[in-house]
Amino acid sequence: MSPMVDFASVTVTYSGAVQPTLLDVNLQIDEGELVLVVGETGSGKTTLLRAINGLVPHFTGGTLAGRVTVAGRDTSTHRPRDLADVVGVVPQDPLSSFVTDTVEEELAYGMECLGILPDVMRRRVEETLDLLGLADVRNRPLLSLSGGQRQRVAIGAVLTSHPRVLVLDEPTSALDPGAAEEVLSTLQRLVHDLGITVILAEHRLERVLEYADRVVHVPGAGRPVIVGSPQDIMATSPVAPPVVRLGRLAGWSPLPMSVRDARRRAPALRERLHPPAGARGNVRSPSPPSLDSGRDCVISIDRTRASYGHVPALRGITLDIAQGEVIALMGRNGAGKSTLLSTLVGLRRPDAGTVRIDGVDPATMTGPRLIGRIGLVPQDSSDLLTRDSVAEECTDADRDAGMPHGSTQDLLARIAPEISAQTHPRDLSEGQRLALALSVVLVASPLVLLLDEPTRGLDYPTKERLSALLRDLAASGHAIVIATHDVELAAETATRVVVLADGEIVADGPTAHVVIGSPLFAPQVAKILATADGGDVPLTVAAVRDLLAVSG
Amino acid sequence: MTAVGVETAGVDLTAVRGPGGVRTRGRRRLPRALHPGAWWLWAAGLAIAASRTTNPLLLVLIVAVAGYVVSARRSQAPWARSFGFFLKLGLVVIAIRVLFQAIVAAPIGTTILVTLPSFTLPEIMAGVRLGGPITAESLIAALYDGMRLATILICIGAANSLASPARLLKAVPSALYEFGLSIVIAVTFAPQLVTDLDRIRSARRLRGRAIGGLRGTAGSALPVLEGALERSITLAAAMDSRGYGRQAHRSRMVRRTTGAALLGALVMVVIGTYALLDASAPAALGLPLLATGFILGGIGFALAGRRSIRTRYRPDPWTWPEWGVTACALATAGIVVAASVQGVSGLIAPVDPIAWPTVPAVAVLAILISALPAVITPPVPDSARGSRT
Numbered sequence: 058m059s060p061m062v063d064f065a066s067v068t069v070t071y072s073g074a075v076q077p078t079l080l081d082v083n084l085q086i087d088e089g090e091l092v093l094v095v096g097e098t099g100s101g102k103t104t105l106l107r108a109i110n111g112l113v114p115h116f117t118g119g120t121l122a123g124r125v126t127v128a129g130r131d132t133s134t135h136r137p138r139d140l141a142d143v144v145g146v147v148p149q150d151p152l153s154s155f156v157t158d159t160v161e162e163e164l165a166y167g168m169e170c171l172g173i174l175p176d177v178m179r180r181r182v183e184e185t186l187d188l189l190g191l192a193d194v195r196n197r198p199l200l201s202l203s204g205g206q207r208q209r210v211a212i213g214a215v216l217t218s219h220p221r222v223l224v225l226d227e228p229t230s231a232l233d234p235g236a237a238e239e240v241l242s243t244l245q246r247l248v249h250d251l252g253i254t255v256i257l258a259e260h261r262l263e264r265v266l267e268y269a270d271r272v273v274h275v276p277g278a279g280r281p282v283i284v285g286s287p288q289d290i291m292a293t294s295p296v297a298p299p300v301v302r303l304g305r306l307a308g309w310s311p312l313p314m315s316v317r318d319a320r321r322r323a324p325a326l327r328e329r330l331h332p333p334a335g336a337r338g339n340v341r342s343p344s345p346p347s348l349d350s351g352r353d354c355v356i357s358i359d360r361t362r363a364s365y366g367h368v369p370a371l372r373g374i375t376l377d378i379a380q381g382e383v384i385a386l387m388g389r390n391g392a393g394k395s396t397l398l399s400t401l402v403g404l405r406r407p408d409a410g411t412v413r414i415d416g417v418d419p420a421t422m423t424g425p426r427l428i429g430r431i432g433l434v435p436q437d438s439s440d441l442l443t444r445d446s447v448a449e450e451c452t453d454a455d456r457d458a459g460m461p462h463g464s465t466q467d468l469l470a471r472i473a474p475e476i477s478a479q480t481h482p483r484d485l486s487e488g489q490r491l492a493l494a495l496s497v498v499l500v501a502s503p504l505v506l507l508l509d510e511p512t513r514g515l516d517y518p519t520k521e522r523l524s525a526l527l528r529d530l531a532a533s534g535h536a537i538v539i540a541t542h543d544v545e546l547a548a549e550t551a552t553r554v555v556v557l558a559d560g561e562i563v564a565d566g567p568t569a570h571v572v573i574g575s576p577l578f579a580p581q582v583a584k585i586l587a588t589a590d591g592g593d594v595p596l597t598v599a600a601v602r603d604l605l606a607v608s609g
Numbered sequence: 610m611t612a613v614g615v616e617t618a619g620v621d622l623t624a625v626r627g628p629g630g631v632r633t634r635g636r637r638r639l640p641r642a643l644h645p646g647a648w649w650l651w652a653a654g655l656a657i658a659a660s661r662t663t664n665p666l667l668l669v670l671i672v673a674v675a676g677y678v679v680s681a682r683r684s685q686a687p688w689a690r691s692f693g694f695f696l697k698l699g700l701v702v703i704a705i706r707v708l709f710q711a712i713v714a715a716p717i718g719t720t721i722l723v724t725l726p727s728f729t730l731p732e733i734m735a736g737v738r739l740g741g742p743i744t745a746e747s748l749i750a751a752l753y754d755g756m757r758l759a760t761i762l763i764c765i766g767a768a769n770s771l772a773s774p775a776r777l778l779k780a781v782p783s784a785l786y787e788f789g790l791s792i793v794i795a796v797t798f799a800p801q802l803v804t805d806l807d808r809i810r811s812a813r814r815l816r817g818r819a820i821g822g823l824r825g826t827a828g829s830a831l832p833v834l835e836g837a838l839e840r841s842i843t844l845a846a847a848m849d850s851r852g853y854g855r856q857a858h859r860s861r862m863v864r865r866t867t868g869a870a871l872l873g874a875l876v877m878v879v880i881g882t883y884a885l886l887d888a889s890a891p892a893a894l895g896l897p898l899l900a901t902g903f904i905l906g907g908i909g910f911a912l913a914g915r916r917s918i919r920t921r922y923r924p925d926p927w928t929w930p931e932w933g934v935t936a937c938a939l940a941t942a943g944i945v946v947a948a949s950v951q952g953v954s955g956l957i958a959p960v961d962p963i964a965w966p967t968v969p970a971v972a973v974l975a976i977l978i979s980a981l982p983a984v985i986t987p988p989v990p991d992s993a994r995g996s997r998t
Contacts, residue, residue: 116846141852153840154847156794158686158775165922170852172918179923196990198686215851404811428817440812443832457817497816 059129060085061222061254062109067123069104069113078104080279082123086256086271088221091248093269093287094258095296097516099486100277102258103149106224109256110144111137128221142171145215147225151207152199160202160210161186161195167218178217185213189243204390205236209243216247223247225257229264230513233389233542234577237264244268260516263298263545263581266291267315287314296517299545299581302598306605319585327586330595330604354379355504355536356401361410363396363560370396372560373410378538380504383531385551385568386540387578393560394540395436398507401538402433415504425459425501432498433507434491439482441494447485448478450497458501469496472526488519495526505536512543524549548572548580548596569593640988642684645772646780647931651678652768654938655979658945659760663753664958664966667976668760672699674980675767681983684990688773695766699759706755711743718746718961750960779921784913787854794844798837805836857918867916870909877902933985937978944975 064084070077078101086092096102107113111132114121125132128143137146145167148154157163164185168178186192189209194202202210208228215223225244229237245268247253259265266272272290274283283290288311291301300319304312307326313319356378363371370393378384386394399405400412403419412419414431422430435441444450451465458464469476473492482490491511498506512520520543527550531537541547547554547568554571556564556578564571572578573587573594582601586594595601652675659671676692683689712725715738727741781789809829819825848854881899948971949956955969 110850112846112850116849137846137849138852138855141850141855144850146847146850148843148847150843153843156790156844156848156851156853158773162922167851169919169922170855172855172857172920175920175922175924178920182922218852399811402815404814423814424817428815433815435808435812435815437808440808440832441816443828454816501817 061088061090061128062086062256063124063126064108065124065126067108067121067125069101069108069119069121071117071119074119076279078119079108079275080281082282084273084282084284086222086254088254089248089252090270091244091255091268092257092271092273093262093265094256094273094275095262095290095294096258096275097277097296097486098260098488098514098519100275102275103226105273105275105282106146106226106256106258108132109222109224110140110146111135112146138170141167141220142218143220144222144224145212145218145220147208147211147215147223147228149226150231151211154211155199155214158198158200159195160191160197160199163199163210163214164191164217167214171218173218181217181219185217188216188246189213190239203236204232205239208232208236208240212240212243220253222254222256225255227259227514228257229259229261231390231510234264234544235389237261237542241265241268260296260512260514261298261543262296262517263300266298266301267317269314288312298517299598300585303582303585303601306598306602316581316584319581323585326601327588329608330586330601331588355415356538357411357413358397358401359411359413361400361407361412363393363400363405363407370560371400371407374557374560374562376555376562376565378505378536380534380536381531382553383527383537383551384539385547385554386538386557387542387544387547387554388557388563390542392557394557395509396560397557398433398509398538398540401505401507402431403427425457428458428498428501428503430503431505431507432501432503434494434498434509434511436509436513438491438494438511441497442482442490445481446478447476447480447482447493450482450493451478454497454500460500465496465500468500469493472496472522487514488516488523491515491519491523499530503535505538506530508537508539508541510541511539512541512546520546521549544572544578544580545597547578548583549599554578569596572596638987640990642776642925642989643682643772643934643982643986644780644925644927644931645777646925647927647934648771649768649777651934651938651979651982652764652771654940654942655767655976656761656764657942658972658976658979659757659764661945661949662956662972663757664956664968664972665753665756666966666968667956667972668753668756670973670976671760671979672696672763674976675764677980678983679767679770682986682989683770686773689770692763692766692770695763695769698766699763702759702762703752703755706758707748707751710747710751712739714747714751716742716744716747717750718744718963720745720963722748746961746963749963753958753960776925779924782910782914783917783919784910786917786919798841801840802833802837805833809833809836855918856916859916863912863915867909867912870905870912874902874906874909877905930986934982937981937985941975941979944978945972948972948975 062085064082067079067082068077069079082105094102094105104113107117108121108125109127109132111125113119115132115136121133127140130140130143132140155163156166161182164182165178168181173181186195189212191206191209191213194206199207199210212223212225212228223244228240228244232240241264244255244257248255257265266287269287272285272287274285274290274294274296276283291297291312291314292305297305300314300316301312304319304322307322309319309322313322354377356376358374358376361371361374362369374393374397386397388394396405400407401414401419403412403422406420417430419427419431442450444453447469448466451469452462454465455462466478469492472495473489476485476489476493482493485493511523515523524546527537527539531552539546539551551568553566554564554568555562556571572580573583573596579587580596582598583594583596586601588594595604655671655675659668662668676696679692683692721742722745724742725740727738729738775793778786778789778793806829809832810825813819813825813828818828877898881895881897881902884895884898945956948969953969953971955967956972958966
């Protein structure tokens with residue numbers, strides 16, 4: 058049987074690039090496999106995915122040497138539209154790829170293009186609505202859907218054409234943990250029940266690794282692509298989720314791929330970690346500084362309410378944040394996290410209540426006064442960047458902040474030394490762009506640093522550097538607020554977790570206390586090491602390492 | 610979740626069985642959306658009626674009828690809220706019309722309310738007179754005229770909020786589909802641009818820069834355009850991967866015939882129209898040429914449509930409610946136009962001297978006929994179920 062997707066010595070070189078993005082890739086994917094593509098940011102994962110339906114090179118330009126065939130069709134002679142009936146592609150941002158306005162019409166759009174008969178279309182739409190659990194939103198405008206629903210509509214919209222291969226680029230990166238589960242269980246059902254071949258790229262391996270049959274590691278920089286079973290790849294891969302890193306640390310073999318695997322092997326480790334009486338606690342995460350310890354309260358929010366039209370976004374939030382604290386602001390999509398951040402920088406005036414940054418109402422501040430007190434890195438960090446090169450951007454930032462020339466460049470060199478000053482900000486990788494945006498914001502040395510979903514699209518090494526940087530910044534007196542869905546980031550960096558739901562604070566306390574009890578917000582290590590009595594457990598692999606070092 | 614889904618699907622499957630769509634069974638009518646074309650016809654009927662009268666009472670009646678039908682039959686979709694916007698637009702139109710009358714136009718009547726300082730523009734600007742006496746008669750005339758214009762606009766707004774442009778697109782002939790789609794996408798991009806502009810301005814504030822003024826605007830414009838360009842590329846890639854633009858194979862013969870038919874039709878229609886409008890051209894040439902042009906154009910479109918392999922998902926059926934709405938539109942427009950041709954008094958409100966307009970019963974009746982669609986059409990489906998916005 059010939060493979061469903063076949064890459065035969067494929068090399069992709071974009072025009073103007075010095076070296077090929079993909080070099081001599083040989084890859085055969087069989088029918089009904091779920092293949093996970095991993096790699097650091099900018100390593101060529103997206104290029105690999107887009108080569109499957111011919112978007113590379115038909116749409117993006119560049120040259121593709123070698124041959125890609127899907128279900129026997131060669132992509133050099135078939136354009137993406139000619140492959141639409143065998144390959145379904147779900148792009149990174151579903152909203153920007155929707156063509157129609159309502160769920161049902163979007164599901165039918167692909168079939169209309171393929172000229173499928175009306176009665177067949179009708180039947181498939183109904184089946185897909187049920188399969189993806191979208192029946193009760195069938196008439197809703199796409200704009201009114203939640204993130205998880207949008208992602209499921211985007212999957213459904215390609216499924217109706219009955220493709221034999223489904224390609225997804227980071228399907229869960231923008232979703233909260235609950236919505237991500239929803240999407241992943243849908244995918245698993247497609248593989249198991251319908252025998253669809255699924256190929257997906259994802260950075261949050263902790264979410265998807267356990268579902269994968271095989272893993273393709275794209276190391277980037279022209280090094281050869283490695284294909285293997287999840288266990289084999291994870292044994293050496295620099296990108297690995299906490300469960301794997303804990304397995305490596307504990308010397309488990311074969312490596313666990315899921316929390317369930319790991320828990321079976323964990324009793325011995327739990328035994329070793331169970332600390333002698335009195336010495337419990339999370340060693341790595343600093344204990345939250347309390348207000349009476351003499352630290353200054355830099356953010357104070359008092360009974361703040363905000364709304365969009367008639368829809369309330371914040372319903373009376375009261376929160377005090379001191380210097381040196383790192384707050385993880387969590388909660389599902391639409392819970393009010395971003396609204397709270399924009400209220401903090403004065404982009405929105407609250408309907409009621411007061412917000413004070415260092416004693417001043419942020420809405421009244423502008424220019425250097427504002428950026429010297431508070432800095433926000435928005436969800437899409439490229440919003441902050443407007444110039445044509447990194448160097449110009451840095452010069453601009455120096456001028457905005459009134460700092461001597463070269464300050465931003467120095468800061469950037471400390472955070473991300475590899476960035477060349479002549480690069481266009483758009484050509485930077487996700488992580489590098491974040492580093493540049495951070496430097497631009499930090500050069501004004503704001504008291505308060507806000508980050509909106511900073512780890513979207515970041516690989517593990519970059520994320521670790523970000524965590525370390527944030528901990529350093531907190532130690533030097535900044536107050537940091539991170540709105541995030543990333544429970545691992547929260548476990549690594551936050552001293553305190555605030556959970557929002559429907560515009561209200563539903564949990565507020567030291568990280569360990571808030572996340573350990575929660576099935577959605579607990580990091581993998583805590584899930585693996587949780588004890589029946591619900592006592593304190595380490596939250597990160599680093600914390601486990603420290604504990605092991607202490608206990609010998 | 611699945612159980613609920615199956616149940617819902619079951620209901621809807623019975624709802625649209627067969628090409629006739631929903632029929633009344635017993636006394637209960639199943640909710641469905643009316644064919645968008647019917648709504649546009651209905652609005653056109655009201656608009657034609659409005660164009661034939663300056664009687665403010667009749668115009669207000671037309672707006673009331675349109676508003677009544679919209680409130681009875683609009684859906685929960687975002688575009689359905691646009692009626693309010695058109696009402697406000699109507700008020701603005703009236704205000705502008707009255708203002709221009711006061712400042713620029715020559716007055717009629719003798720009841721002078723106030724005299725503005727007047728001056729005449731130099732000959733080179735066509736000697737337009739500005740200011741001067743303002744009479745009650747001319748103000749009233751302008752008010753009526755503005756109301757007529759506003760009413761026509763509001764009728765268009767009513768159609769827009771009852772049937773979105775995107776839904777109208779589904780009824781467009783397939784030869785024009787790709788062209789129509791690009792227009793609809795362009796229209797939906799406009800609100801996105803506003804969101805983008807907002808985001809970029811926020812980002813400028815975060816960098817501590819000015820957001821107002823010339824520099825601020827210039828600094829925001831480029832990133833917004835870049836964003837729009839990038840989004841259109843993403844959308845194009847997504848549409849291509851979903852099979853947009855797949856074409857059926859056509860022989861060279863068919864392609865050439867299509868091209869020739871469309872080009873020929875265009876030439877004939879242009880010449881025919883010219884012959885009809887220009888009194889010096891032979892009248893016998895105009896009509897036949899125009900008719901042939903239209904027939905040829907129809908053939909060309911049909912041939913061009915065969916290139917596309919598109920099928921339509923749940924095309925809106927055209928059954929008796931649509932015919933009913935069409936009949937209402939024809940009745941309203943027909944009766945008012947006929948009345949206006951026969952010179953029924955009261956259609957044109959008296960302005961010089963000013964008098965309380967009389968209301969011709971026949972016109973009132975004609976306009977009220979267009980309120981019937983609020984009752985004879987099936988109710989809208991309840992898409993608000995489970996809505997979270």
